[in-house]
Amino acid sequence: MNIDPFCRCLIVLAIALTTATFGAEQWSQFRGSHGDGIANVSQAPTRWSETENVVWKTPIAGKGWSSPVVADGKVWMTTAIEEEASEEERLATLERLVENPRRFGEFRLAKAITLQLIAVDLATGSQVLEIDLVRLDQPDPIHTINSYASPTPVIDGDNIYCHFGTFGTICVDRKKGVEVWRKTLPLEHGVGPGSSPFIFKNALILICDGMDQQYVTALDKATGESLWRTERPPLDAASGEQKKSYDTPIAIVDAAGREQVICMGPQWLVAYDPVDGSEIWKLRHGKGFSVVPRPVYGDGTVYISTGYGKPQLWAVRVDGSGDVTDTHVAWIEKKGIPAKPSPLLLGHELYVVSDDGIASCFDAASGELVWKERVGGKYSASPILAAGKIYLCSHEGKVTVFKPGREFTLLSENQLDGQLMASPAALDDYLLIRSDTALYRIAE
Incomplete structure (x- = not known):
């Protein structure tokens, strides 16, 4: 077939633009490229099932609760291939590691694990890469609801950073599929790793709140060498169980132009200078521990959940210095607050879903309850917003979709097979949802 030169140029340009657009799609870290659960898309699916609006479904070997991250037409995840212990x-x-026999039922143990990084082609759903990163015999036990691959990787340029807590931190060149560097930071997690890595400029920042030691550290993202390490404020807990935590940092710039890396942890919320790790301000939030929800920030205020114990939602102004416990708390809410799912801040409204399936909307400025609705199920995954819709993924495989606003407006409830623990991703006009056995691309 003959094509005149002008038409040929138009075709080439269209292909180039399509490729560039597709390649530019990115969901680079836990809760999206901005870390807040908000997807900048104009379309997103509302209804689906195992047999409806599934573009592809790809089985994923092993077990991992890390969320999918996306760049350059590939979806990346970590997983743990386990050899079962008798x-x-x-x-x-x-008996050797846990003092109280009554707690034995809380723990799961593998005889050996292989921690992997895998890549799935975004267009076809075919798995295109599998890299063994860590092989470990007799790993520490983890909680029955955790996995050995729960922290979400972070993509930065050609590299992807995979963090498995005490089991290792590995930088991998995505283009070549080869290891760049690795670092091991031993830590007694108690129930397994959970904190996701975070990139700020030239630093890979890790929260290391274990039962045995608690600190925040920054590694040179190019080499893995230590840039700084800052110990957490003193804790008054009677045991290491109340000293551990599993949070993921955020970075902000306050009204005075100060760059802050905000790291939630047991008993304390702390803002650090990202250059040298020095404390800018700190706030004592009580006895909360095993903190999972990632903070969100807007209009000079950071919003946190205080974790296990009795979860509370706090609004804290970020313009202070030193200990701001008595001066910078805007409001506190104690009812219906999650211990695991992160909050979602949309303008003047703050949305949360509790671990036991109570969705709530609060006025972000005052903390006033706007509405509360039982959506049912158990929740670990954090909510996201895409194209004016909020998505909640439950352990039972149900995804509830509703409209943000001053009233609860249900749009749909969608059922998938398997367990949903990982937070979803949203790009272009589709969702990526990871279950305990598969990865789905959903689009209408």
């Missing part, structure tokens, strides 16, 4: 091996290990 009941005798499990009991022997728990």
Whole structure:
């Protein structure tokens, strides 16, 4: 077939623009490229099932609760291939590591694990890469609801940074599929790793709140060498169980132009100078521990959930210095607050879903309850917003979709097979949802 030169140029340009647009799509870290659960898209699906509006479904080997991240037409995830321990091996290990036999039922143990990074082609759903990163015999036990691959990787340029807590932190060149560097930071997690890595300029920042030690550190993202390490404020907990935590940092610039890396942890919320790790301000939030929800920020205020114990939602102004416990708390809410899912801030409204399925909307400025609705199910995944719709993914495989606003408006409830623990991703006109056994691309 002959094509005149002008038409040929138009075709080439169209292909180039399509490729550039597709390649530019990115969801680079836990809760999206801005870390706040908000997707900048104009379309997103409302209704689907196992047999409706599934572009592809790809089985994922092993177990991992890390969320999918996306760049250059590939979806990246970590997973753990486990060799099951016998009941005798499990009991022997728990007797050695866990003081209270009544807690044995809370723990899961593998005889050996292989921690992997995998890549899935965004267009076809085919798995295109599998890299073994860590092989470990007799790993520490983890909680039954956790996985050995729960922290979400972060993409920065050609590299992807995979963090497995005490089991290792590995930088991988995505283009070449080869390791760039690795670092091991031993830590007693208690119930397994959970904090996701965070990139700020030249630094990979890690929250390391274990039972045995608690600190925040920055590594040179190019080499893995230490840039700084700052110990957490003193804790008055009676045991390491109340000293551990699993949060992920955020970075802000306050009204005075100060860059802050905000790191939620047990008992304390702390803002650090990203250059040297020095404390800018800190706030004592009480006895909360095992904190999972990532903070969100807007209009000079950071919003946190205080984690396990009795979760509370706090609004804290970020313009202080030193200990601001008595001066910078805007409001506190104590009812219906999540211990695991992160909050979602949209303008003047703050949305949360509790672990046991109570969705709430609060006025962000005053903390006043706007509405509360039981959506049902158990929740670990954090909510996201895409194209004017909020998505909640439950352990039971149900995804509830509703409209943001001063009234609760349900749009749909969608059921998938399997368990949903990872937070979803939204790009262009589709969702990526990871279950305990598969990755879905959903589009209408």
